[in-house]
Amino acid sequence: xxxxxxxxxxxxxxxxxxxxxxxELAERGELDYLVFECLAERTIARETLSRIxxxxxxxxxxxxxxxxxxxxxCMQAGIRIVTNMGAxxxxxxxxVIRRDALSLGLPPPVxxxxxxxxxxxxxxxxxxxxxxxxxxPVETLLPRMAAANAYLGADIVREALARDxxxxxxxxxxxxSMFVGCMLHGLxxxxxxxxxxxxxxxxxxxxxxxxxxxxxxxxxxxxxDVPDMARIGFPYADVDxxxxxxxGKVAGSGGRLxxxxxxxxxxxxxxxxxxxxxxxxxxxxxxxxxEQLGLDRVGFRGTRAAARTDTYKVVVGYHDGWIGEGEVxxxxxxxxxxxxxxxxxxxxxxxxxxxxxxxxRVDYIGMSSLHGMGAGRPEPYEVRLRVAARSPDKKAAQAVxxxxxxxxxxxxxxxxxxLEALREVIGVRSLLLPRHLVHPEVVIEERx
Amino acid sequence: xxxxxxELAHSRAGDKGNTSNVSVIAYDQPAxxxxxxxxxxxxxxxxxxxxxxxxxxxxxxxRLRALNFVIEGALGGGVTISLARDAHGKTLSYLMxxxxxxx
Numbered sequence: 001x002x003x004x005x006x007x008x009x010x011x012x013x014x015x016x017x018x019x020x021x022x023x024e025l026a027e028r029g030e031l032d033y034l035v036f037e038c039l040a041e042r043t044i045a046r047e048t049l050s051r052i053x054x055x056x057x058x059x060x061x062x063x064x065x066x067x068x069x070x071x072x073x074c075m076q077a078g079i080r081i082v083t084n085m086g087a088x089x090x091x092x093x094x095x096v097i098r099r100d101a102l103s104l105g106l107p108p109p110v111x112x113x114x115x116x117x118x119x120x121x122x123x124x125x126x127x128x129x130x131x132x133x134x135x136x137p138v139e140t141l142l143p144r145m146a147a148a149n150a151y152l153g154a155d156i157v158r159e160a161l162a163r164d165x166x167x168x169x170x171x172x173x174x175x176x177s178m179f180v181g182c183m184l185h186g187l188x189x190x191x192x193x194x195x196x197x198x199x200x201x202x203x204x205x206x207x208x209x210x211x212x213x214x215x216x217x218x219x220x221x222x223x224x225d226v227p228d229m230a231r232i233g234f235p236y237a238d239v240d241x242x243x244x245x246x247x248g249k250v251a252g253s254g255g256r257l258x259x260x261x262x263x264x265x266x267x268x269x270x271x272x273x274x275x276x277x278x279x280x281x282x283x284x285x286x287x288x289x290x291e292q293l294g295l296d297r298v299g300f301r302g303t304r305a306a307a308r309t310d311t312y313k314v315v316v317g318y319h320d321g322w323i324g325e326g327e328v329x330x331x332x333x334x335x336x337x338x339x340x341x342x343x344x345x346x347x348x349x350x351x352x353x354x355x356x357x358x359x360x361r362v363d364y365i366g367m368s369s370l371h372g373m374g375a376g377r378p379e380p381y382e383v384r385l386r387v388a389a390r391s392p393d394k395k396a397a398q399a400v401x402x403x404x405x406x407x408x409x410x411x412x413x414x415x416x417x418x419l420e421a422l423r424e425v426i427g428v429r430s431l432l433l434p435r436h437l438v439h440p441e442v443v444i445e446e447r448x
Numbered sequence: 449x450x451x452x453x454x455e456l457a458h459s460r461a462g463d464k465g466n467t468s469n470v471s472v473i474a475y476d477q478p479a480x481x482x483x484x485x486x487x488x489x490x491x492x493x494x495x496x497x498x499x500x501x502x503x504x505x506x507x508x509x510x511r512l513r514a515l516n517f518v519i520e521g522a523l524g525g526g527v528t529i530s531l532a533r534d535a536h537g538k539t540l541s542y543l544m545x546x547x548x549x550x551x
Contacts, residue, residue: 042528133465217460217538224458260458260473263512267471269462271518273507289511302511320529361524361531369532370539372499388531427529430465 002188002241003032008179008203009236011036011070011083013210015043015060019069021210021234021253026073028250029236033182034074036066036083037175037208044172045317045426047088048147058089059096059169067167068100075106075166082157082178086169088147090115093169094445112165114156116440117172119314119433123148126437131316132430144319146426150312150433153279154200155191156440157181163444172315174278176204179237187241196243197281198305202288203237203245205276206265210234213247213265214296215255228254246299257296266290279312281305311432320427324397325388326404327365329417331381338412339364339385345411346387346403355396357389384417390425398422454545456483461541468500468522468537470544474513483515484508486549492517495547496540517544 009031011022015038025031038060051058063085074081086093090113101109123129127139149172158181160168170178180200183189189196206213214235215226226232233253238246249257266285270276276283287302326346330338343362350357363369365384367377387404391397401420408418453459453472456479461470472487474480493504501521508515523537524530 218458220458223454263473263514264458264460264471266512267462267469267473267509267514267516268460269464269469270516271464271467271469271505271507273509273516286509287511288509323531325531359531363533365533370534371543374498386533390529390531425529427526428465 003186004241005238006032006182006186007236007238008033008035008182008207010207010210010234012038012066013208013212014038014040015062017210019066021232022066022070023073024250024253025234025236026070026077026079031079031236032186034070034079034081035178035182035207036081036085037178038062039084039087039172041315041428042317042426044088044149044315045146045428048317051088051092056092059087059093060085063093064096064100067097068104071101071104071106075101075109080161080165081167082182083168084170084173084178086113086171088118088171090169090171091443091445094443097167097169098445109166110164111167111169111445112160112163113443113445114152114160114168114170114173114440115443116156116438117149117152117170118147119150119438120145120148122433122437123314123316123431129431129433132432138316138431141316141318141429146317146319148314148316150314150438151279152312152440153177153308154180154184156442158184160442161185163442165444174280175208176201176278177280179204179207180280183239187239194281194305194307198283198303199243199245200239201278201281201283201305202266202285202300202303203239206247206262207235207237209265209268211255212268213261214249214257215261218261218264224260226256230254244299246293246297248297257298259290259292259298262290262298262300277309277313279308281308310435312435312438314431314433316429316431317426318429320425321390321392322394322397322422323388323390323425324400324422325386326401326420327384327386327418328404328407328411328415329382329384330415332414335381335383336364336367336379338414339383341412342385342407342415343387346407349403350399353399355391355399357391357396360387360389362387449551450548451551452545453483453487453547453549456549457545459541459544461537461539463523463527463536466521466523466526468519468540470517470519470541472515472517472544477513480513482549482551487515487547491547492519492544495543496522
């Protein structure tokens with residue numbers, strides 16, 4: 001049923017986000033929709049590898065915990081859930097969500113899985129497609145490809161909601177599109193109504209990182225203070241049928257929501273502000289402005305959008321070897337000189353063992369690990385040496401951390417607190433795929 | 449006389465592939481006038497030169513009193529393959545805020 005206003009909350013802004021704010025929104029936010037955005041660029045490729053090992057997995061690891069937490073409140077209040085936590089296995093996710101609802105003693109919910117974002121075989125059949133960054137054909141990546149997924153749009157989310165799904169679980173859907181899908185369905189908007197799509201997409205962009213608009217990633221003591229950070233609440237948006245929007249958060253939750261927090265989030269991960277491309281439209285925020293409407297209450301106006309493009313953006317995840325790393329710490333007189341000596345020793349030992357690396361990175365943590373070795377940096381009292389290297393060979397990568405550990409006994413004086421780590425690298429690259437090659441679909445999970 | 453961008457503005461960094469975008473949001477109108485005049489692409493490129501290959505592109509959003517700098521080649525090849533501890537370049541906003549501007 002079409003309404004004149006919907007309230008949409010953000011339940012998570014990344015896969016490892018805090019849990020409590022979603023429950024607070026479900027219980028006290030008076031929501032119509034609760035959206036969980038939990039997919040980083042490489043998550044699907046990683047989850048594809050999990051699914052290959054075990055066909056029952058492939059959704060994000062915290063999915064079940066998050067949903068079990070909010071399902072009783074959401075089903076009681078009729079709040080519908082939209083999430084991309086289905087990752088590489090939306091169908092398997094839908095099955096397990098339904099089972100979990102039943103095991104919580106809830107009436108069996110209608111769960112809709114959105115599929116069709118997995119375009120791995122389509123990309124494999126089109127080796128001539130060009131990578132966005134270098135313009136080279138994707139052909140060279142194909143032997144190492146783990147997965148390719150298209151960013152689907154709001155239209156398929158609307159379709160899932162239109163089939164009475166209590167919960168919509170997707171793989172790759174563009175972050176703002178999950179929110180816009182709720183607006184299309186709830187407010188009866190046309191998918192060609194670009195002024196409304198502009199306001200909706202900007203709203204989705206402001207909400208998709210959850211706490212990043214309510215005081216997260218914002219505090220700078222004495223400059224920009226944020227009250228009650230330990231209990232930062234997540235945002236919601238009230239969206240009217242005419243496309244006007246007001247952001248808010250649950251009364252009594254921590255954090256702050258104002259023009260300054262909204263402006264920081266507005267530009268987050270935006271390049272050309274006149275051309276922010278989503279599957280739904282090309283958003284222009286160059287004339288947008290915010291207005292403080294009250295405590296923790298912000299509106300905006302001035303968004304515009306051009307027609308959507310005729311392609312979907314695709315993220316290709318591929319195996320890219322291994323990264324090995326290690327750390328050791330020094331303190332007190334001559335700390336930096338001892339750390340530098342360790343660097344030389346480790347480089348030489350790796351060479352003596354016959355390893356070479358396409359790229360080695362050396363950080364002096366406390367001095368140069370985050371902003372590089374700028375001119376005139378003061379020498380710190382404590383410094384940690386970190387050495388990291390990439391290699392197609394797992395053994396070579398592993399040797400880096402190993403040689404950092406051996407410094408415990410075989411390095412300069414007073415070295416301690418060694419660490420080592422090894423990880424498999426999933427690289428990601430992007431390309432554009434013509435829309436007519438992609439076939440998004442809704443599958444309703446009804447099995448008991 | 450000089451002042452740090454930190455005195456005039458706040459900032460957030462985001463990542464896409466091997467590109468970092470760093471917003472600079474003025475606290476007030478006088479700060480905006482200084483930033484718009486002095487915080488040029490060249491000055492930002494100099495501050496990030498030891499980290500990023502460039503180029504740097506500056507976008508202006510006068511209604512938000514904000515600049516958006518898009519700094520290419522800044523993230524060690526991209527978030528997923530970078531050898532850096534802060535592969536997302538989340539801390540790069542404070543390199544922007546550390547820039548000295550003449551006032």
